[in-house]
Amino acid sequence: MSARANILGRLKAAPARPGPDLPPWTPPTYADKLARFRQMAEANHAEIHDVTAETWPERLATLLNNRGVGRLMVAPGTPRGDTLLRAAAQGVALPTLVPYDRAVEDLKDTLVHQVDAGLTGTRGAIAETGTLILWPTAEEPRLLSLLPPLHIAVLEEDALHDTLAAVVRDQGWAAGMPTNALLISGPSKTSDIEQTLAYGVHGPKELIILLIKKGE
Amino acid sequence: MLSEKGGADGGHPPEHAPRFAERAPDALNNPQLRRNFRRAMDGLMAKRAAQFPDPAYWAELRERGAAVKARALAKLPDLLERLEARLTTNGVQVHWAETTEEANAIVLGILQRAGARTVIKGKSMVSEEMHLNAHLERHGIEAVESDLGEYIIQLAGETPSHIVMPCIHKNKDEISDLFAEKIPGLERTGDVDELTAAARRVLRERFAQADAGISGVNFAVAETGTLVLIENEGNGRLSTTMPPLHIAVTGIEKVVELLDDIPPLLALLPRSATGQPITTYVNMISGPRKKGEMGKAGEKDGPTAVHLVLLDAGRSRVYQDVELADTLRCIRCAACMNHCPVYTRVGGHTYNAIYPGPIGKILTPQLQGLDAAGDQPHASTLCNACAEVCPVKIPIPDLLVRLRREAVRPTETPATHLPVVKDGGAERSWNEALVWAGWRLVYTRPLLYRMVTRALAWGGNWVPAGAPLMRDWTTARTKPRFKPRTLHDLARERGYPNRLELDEVPK
Amino acid sequence: MTTTNLAAMHTAAAAPAARPDTVYFFGTCLVDMLYPEAGLAGMDLLRHAGVRVVFPEGQSCCGQPARNSGYFEEAREVARAQLDAFPGDVPIVVPSGSCAGMMKTHYPHLFEGDPDQPRAIAFAARIHELTAFLVNVLGVKLEDKGEPVTVTWHPSCHSMREMGVVDQPKALLRQLANVTLVENKRERECCGFGGTFAVRQTAVSTAMVSDKLASVRETGAGTLLSGDCGCLMNIGGHAEKVGDGTRCRHIAEFLMERCHAQ
Incomplete structure (x- = not known):
């Protein structure tokens, strides 16, 4: 008998037990999702900048130049990445843009040692916990939001949801999960040493959210 | 009779590993350790309480969480098969292990076939249960822990003392010394940011070089074939994303039915564990790196192969008993240990087990047997603090009592005639059974009871402080004092009636 | 379930x-x-x-x-x-x-x-x-006839967590005009009695009761009240053993003495 057959056999031979019906649970809703998101994301140590769909590259350029960011990794083939690449071509004073344009195996050293920041889009965000939703794709790989010391995420105000429960249900996530879905709430942190918060232990030390306001 | 110390009357061989009561004084007499734990647990309790300000919402949420896990357990074999089918469709290879030895062999086999030499690990209590690192090292594969707490523990050659915060027993100074000694080129620093940065520097290279990543799983969703992992540091994401091979190890009880089951559990777990509304990262893995096909580009990162090892290691035996199976609802938040007045004082190592604290006191005896851990259920005052905060409503005190029973008077599984719990009856003692038989005789016969209590009222105070039990009691307390007249006597004297139909004669 | x-x-x-x-x-x-x-x-x-x-x-x-x-x-x-x-x-x-x-x-x-x-x-x-x-159930109204006194309260774990008794004893004490009730810092924490726990796990039990007494002492109240004699036997017995003057009493006795003493 295989381990599988033995384990399943034992479980199936056990006395049957009724599974309870799920009692009602009403996740919270927020009259002002943006206010809640802002409050929670900032509590998570994220930095939020209100921007417009037209001018965010300029705004980002200023932000990054002030921080002395020299190399920004972007994802070609994504709306956000392409916008930045175009902006740079048009003379916006962005840091050197490094494209995440090949497999990680050929890009490891760059990713680990040679970029200061990475820029991604988002699929939306969760007001309750100040959380960004990212579904990495072939164009926008998983490590772009993880390896560079600074993660910049572009979020549209329209894409705010009350809770994870609401977005999973409303968008029918169960019908088609990506290979990797991520919820990100602030920069990487630890409190393993005397419960003292320290940021950037493995992932980004900072998270900047560029919030594209509705109708602006 | 009730002594933990001797062993002769309890039937424990003298070579028995030190029991909880014998191990506790070491921790209790270490003021630094006591301070480290007290401070940490006080902080965690306050942070958790702040996350559940509304008792009605907390009650509703935990009812839901408990029901989600209870329902998943009711369908466990079915859900495991669905999980396996779905993961396989998603391109994840699923393996089954009855024992930790089998699980180790499976993991080793996968690594050897891939030619892996170094492995980077995310935090996984199941891998601790397997003693996986030691197994891999015996076969020439280096396993590096990447969770900061686990990394510290590994450098120190210790084991975790807490399931969420593994190095909670260590303070900053101890960690500073350790880093200065073990990390080449690092000056001793008391700055937490510098210590953290040092670990980042070292581990970054390890991530880049690792041939494989190994992680645990917080929840496995049968419906979508999704492994849900939560963490704050990003090391879990790195371990499961950067190396070309990812192996996840998990207990069979981690499966839930629907993706919709995840939000309530995620609303409970980090809040209960560390008092955070959510962890920095929730990493949902439903498959390996997607290959390019039909002109569409493939993914550029993520492991090209993902494996899941489903470990039983005694869980299917726990499952046989409907009451004890509530143990398997556990989502490993550690709120029970954070709130436990015993754990807070002795810390995790006193339990000499992978899972310390209240959940460990019910889980360890069931996984390892009552011969090895039959004393653990007694290391509790049954104060119920654990049950009060458990996000999935595991009745830990009731299960502690149930295990005390199985240790002295085991019940059998009808189908197999085996004790419900491994080594049932291991704590059986004729002396103790005799005492309770006598107690029953006296306390069920009113006349006899009155005679005995009167005798104690008359002569009970002559019991010497050195008598069995009294000796243990009086190490820290004066002897209890029997009063010359019992309440039975006083009630009658004051004229309180004995029966409803009798009149009261107040005096 | x-x-x-x-x-x-x-x-x-x-x-x-x-x-x-x-x-x-x-x-x-x-x-x-x-x-x-x-x-x-x-x-x-x-x-x-x-x-x-x-x-x-x-x-x-x-x-x-x-x-x-x-x-x-x-x-x-x-x-x-x-x-x-x-x-x-x-x-x-x-x-x-x-x-x-x-x-x-x-x-x-x-x-x-x-x-x-x-x-x-x-x-x-x-x-x-x-x-x-x-x-x-009875909605009793108490009238305090005693001298001013400061007390602190120890709720037993089972009264709190099995019986849901949290505020009632304090409500009774607050009815007494001359009684000042001060909370001890570790009020909700077990005193370490636990029945046979006290004799099976003497070392841990001792650590618990000694912390409990310390938090009682910190309040400055000379009297500890509780509704459970197991806890009282433990805390009171420990106080006596270490020569601490804290009086440990059952709340019923205290209430009777203050309101109905002859």
């Missing part, structure tokens, strides 16, 4: 408590032998509140010591003796949250599969902890 459902069932059954004219008093074995004056004070408080109190001669122990040691059969037989000793359908008032918790929350489960289970469930529904009964 059986226990939970049963608990919910009998809690619901016990909910609408009209003011009775007669109650039973279950003294508990510890009170019977070691703290009889606390038990008597409890009965006297009920009588002063205008209730007839019946103390059945046949009572002994709730059975908790055996149950908690894993000797369920012995516990059940002793529990059955209590079912027999309190036959009438009137509330049973208990001056101990722990014994009350045993009878209210654990009897139904203890009698699972036993023909007496319906009787145990009905019995459980009649159980009331003393201070909760005085406040919730």
Whole structure:
């Protein structure tokens, strides 16, 4: 008998037990999702900048130049990445843009040692916990939001949801999960040493959210 | 009779590993350790309480969480098969292990076939249960822990003392010394940011070089074939994303039915564990790196192969008993240990087990047997603090009592005639059974009871402080004092009636 | 989940408590032998509140010591003796949250599969902890006749977490004009008694009770009150052993002394 057959056999031979019906649970809703998101994301140590769909590259350029960011990794083939690449071509004073344009195996050293920041889009965000939703794709790989010391995420105000429960249900996530879905709430942190918060232990030390306001 | 110390009357061989009561004084007499734990647990309790300000919402949420896990357990074999089918469709290879030895062999086999030499690990209590690192090292594969707490523990050659915060027993100074000694080129620093940065520097290279990543799983969703992992540091994401091979190890009880089951559990777990509304990262893995096909580009990162090892290691035996199976609802938040007045004082190592604290006191005896851990259920005052905060409503005190029973008077599984719990009856003692038989005789016969209590009222105070039990009691307390007249006597004297139909004669 | 459902069932059954004219008093074995004056004070408080109190001669122990040691059969037989000793359908008032918790929350489960289970469930529904009964059912009004005093409160774990008794004893103490109630920092933490725990795990138990006493001492109150004699025996015995002057008393005795002293 295989381990599988033995384990399943034992479980199936056990006395049957009724599974309870799920009692009602009403996740919270927020009259002002943006206010809640802002409050929670900032509590998570994220930095939020209100921007417009037209001018965010300029705004980002200023932000990054002030921080002395020299190399920004972007994802070609994504709306956000392409916008930045175009902006740079048009003379916006962005840091050197490094494209995440090949497999990680050929890009490891760059990713680990040679970029200061990475820029991604988002699929939306969760007001309750100040959380960004990212579904990495072939164009926008998983490590772009993880390896560079600074993660910049572009979020549209329209894409705010009350809770994870609401977005999973409303968008029918169960019908088609990506290979990797991520919820990100602030920069990487630890409190393993005397419960003292320290940021950037493995992932980004900072998270900047560029919030594209509705109708602006 | 009730002594933990001797062993002769309890039937424990003298070579028995030190029991909880014998191990506790070491921790209790270490003021630094006591301070480290007290401070940490006080902080965690306050942070958790702040996350559940509304008792009605907390009650509703935990009812839901408990029901989600209870329902998943009711369908466990079915859900495991669905999980396996779905993961396989998603391109994840699923393996089954009855024992930790089998699980180790499976993991080793996968690594050897891939030619892996170094492995980077995310935090996984199941891998601790397997003693996986030691197994891999015996076969020439280096396993590096990447969770900061686990990394510290590994450098120190210790084991975790807490399931969420593994190095909670260590303070900053101890960690500073350790880093200065073990990390080449690092000056001793008391700055937490510098210590953290040092670990980042070292581990970054390890991530880049690792041939494989190994992680645990917080929840496995049968419906979508999704492994849900939560963490704050990003090391879990790195371990499961950067190396070309990812192996996840998990207990069979981690499966839930629907993706919709995840939000309530995620609303409970980090809040209960560390008092955070959510962890920095929730990493949902439903498959390996997607290959390019039909002109569409493939993914550029993520492991090209993902494996899941489903470990039983005694869980299917726990499952046989409907009451004890509530143990398997556990989502490993550690709120029970954070709130436990015993754990807070002795810390995790006193339990000499992978899972310390209240959940460990019910889980360890069931996984390892009552011969090895039959004393653990007694290391509790049954104060119920654990049950009060458990996000999935595991009745830990009731299960502690149930295990005390199985240790002295085991019940059998009808189908197999085996004790419900491994080594049932291991704590059986004729002396103790005799005492309770006598107690029953006296306390069920009113006349006899009155005679005995009167005798104690008359002569009970002559019991010497050195008598069995009294000796243990009086190490820290004066002897209890029997009063010359019992309440039975006083009630009658004051004229309180004995029966409803009798009149009261107040005096 | 059986226990939970049963608990919910009998809690619901016990909910609408009209003011009775007669109650039973279950003294508990510890009170019977070691703290009889606390038990008597409890009965006297009920009588002063205008209730007839019946103390059945046949009572002994709730059975908790055996149950908690894993000797369920012995516990059940002793529990059955209590079912027999309190036959009438009137509330049973208990001056101990722990014994009350045993009878209210654990009897139904203890009698699972036993023909007496319906009787145990009905019995459980009649159980009331003393201070909760005085406040919730009788709505007692107390008049303080004592000198000014500062006290601190120790809620037993089982009164809080099995009986849901949290505010009632404090509400009684707050009725007393000359009594100042100060909270100790570790109020909700177990004192380390735990029945046989105190003798099986002496070292941990000692650490717990010594921390408890320290947090009591920190308040500056000279008196610690509780509604459970097990805790009192532990904390009081420890105070005495280490030469600490804190008086540890059952709340019933304290209330009687202040309000009805002759």
